[in-house]
Amino acid sequence: MAEPALPTVEDVYGILRAVIDPELGTDIVELGMARAVRVDPDGKVDVTIALTTSGCPLRAQIQGDVRTRVGSLPGVTGVHLTWEELNQEEKAAAMAKARFNVSQNAPETEIPVETRVLMVASGKGGVGKSSVTVNLAASLASRGFTVGVMDADIWGFSVPRMLGIEGRLGGSPEVGKIDPIQVPVGDGLLKVVSMGFLVENEESALMWRGLILNRAVQHFCEDVAWGPMDYLIIDMPPGTGDVQMGLAKRLPRAEMLVVTTPALAAQKVAIRVANMGRANYLRIVGVIENMSAYVSEDGQRHELFGAGGGSALAADIGAPLLGSIPLDAAVANAGDTGRPIALGEGPAADAYRAIVDLLVTEAAPPIEMAGCTARLLAAAVEALDAADA
Numbered sequence: 216m217a218e219p220a221l222p223t224v225e226d227v228y229g230i231l232r233a234v235i236d237p238e239l240g241t242d243i244v245e246l247g248m249a250r251a252v253r254v255d256p257d258g259k260v261d262v263t264i265a266l267t268t269s270g271c272p273l274r275a276q277i278q279g280d281v282r283t284r285v286g287s288l289p290g291v292t293g294v295h296l297t298w299e300e301l302n303q304e305e306k307a308a309a310m311a312k313a314r315f316n317v318s319q320n321a322p323e324t325e326i327p328v329e330t331r332v333l334m335v336a337s338g339k340g341g342v343g344k345s346s347v348t349v350n351l352a353a354s355l356a357s358r359g360f361t362v363g364v365m366d367a368d369i370w371g372f373s374v375p376r377m378l379g380i381e382g383r384l385g386g387s388p389e390v391g392k393i394d395p396i397q398v399p400v401g402d403g404l405l406k407v408v409s410m411g412f413l414v415e416n417e418e419s420a421l422m423w424r425g426l427i428l429n430r431a432v433q434h435f436c437e438d439v440a441w442g443p444m445d446y447l448i449i450d451m452p453p454g455t456g457d458v459q460m461g462l463a464k465r466l467p468r469a470e471m472l473v474v475t476t477p478a479l480a481a482q483k484v485a486i487r488v489a490n491m492g493r494a495n496y497l498r499i500v501g502v503i504e505n506m507s508a509y510v511s512e513d514g515q516r517h518e519l520f521g522a523g524g525g526s527a528l529a530a531d532i533g534a535p536l537l538g539s540i541p542l543d544a545a546v547a548n549a550g551d552t553g554r555p556i557a558l559g560e561g562p563a564a565d566a567y568r569a570i571v572d573l574l575v576t577e578a579a580p581p582i583e584m585a586g587c588t589a590r591l592l593a594a595a596v597e598a599l600d601a602a603d604a
Contacts, residue, residue, distance in 0.1 A: 221290040227252045234280045237273050239313035246309040258292030265299040314495050324436040329582050330444040332469035338484030340453040343505040344474045348450040349377040350557035354571040356403030363447040366409030369431050375411035379553015384412040392440035408439050436465050445581045463495035470498045475528050476506045482524035489532040499534040500579050507539035538570040
């Protein structure tokens with residue numbers, strides 16, 4: 216019987232594509248971890264593997280997988296592994312590739328493909344991110360849009376109070392989904408989900424960490440019967456923690472609005488959240504500067520929190536400055552009484568209307584269904600439903 220032909224180097228690389236880094240979820244060839252392959256005339260194969268760190272706890276698992284798969288090739292008489300470590304540039308490239316692959320294989324959610332998803336994010340707390348979320352959502356709804364509001368600030372939920380909404384989340388046992396609380400605004404509609412509708416009172420302290428936080432966000436994405444929406448506005452927690460990373464993976468088509476104050480210190484921190492978004496392939500729609508100059512009745516501008524933070528951040532991250540919300544006591548009063556200032560009158564209301572004008576016409580207009588992938592998907596679903604009828 217003739218001896219089996221030796222595998223080629225290409226054959227070995229091909230089977231190594233079935234070896235998945237358990238942490239990054241991508242094969243070691245695509246990640247650049249399979250550095251070299253040599254096939255000797257006697258059938259012994261030497262594979263050089265570069266790990267993200269020499270002390271990688273997953274080394275034994277990768278080693279076993281490589282030996283098993285390469286050893287199964289016809290003609291292979293032995294497998295020897297040489298270990299190296301990726302340099303910083305190679306590690307960054309591997310992480311970028313892994314994030315990109317995650318963004319292309321997002322889990323299914325109840326958020327319609329034709330919904331424009333905007334994450335309202337900030338580098339630190341206290342910049343008015345929740346106020347911006349509520350006022351943008353209310354202003355969009357007042358124009359006739361159906362707008363979802365996801366309060367993903369699990370610890371610091373404040374959306375129900377700012378919108379003046381009370382109640383408990385419920386749903387139909389038959390459907391097995393949670394119904395968002397719906398509030399008509401002008402000719403439009405708000406659909407709101409928050410931990411505030413699941414706890415006994417607003418003062419309840421949620422002492423949750425990592426996995427539990429991500430589980431709550433997962434429920435908001437997968438188990439809420441959102442239904443048709445033009446926009447979904449997500450009030451993100453401040454910073455770049457577990458919830459932010461989890462949402463970026465679950466909603467890779469989302470886009471980000473970054474909120475900062477005029478203070479340069481806040482702007483420097485906000486750069487981090489923009490970098491996190493881009494590392495996860497999220498588009499940065501623009502920057503909103505909150506708590507800008509206070510304009511007194513005599514027309515004098517008072518820059519109580521400094522100046523230039525919004526424009527500096529926009530320049531640093533290469534995104535447009537969508538607008539500046541002036542410091543106005545009416546904003547806080549409106550939030551405390553559940554009547555968003557964007558629905559009223561005054562300098563802050565005018566600023567919000569100008570930002571929403573820019574969003575719906577240029578920066579993040581409603582997704583046009585005609586001719587786009589979402590339209591094709593919707594048509595396919597309708598066709599399948601008709602066939603089953």
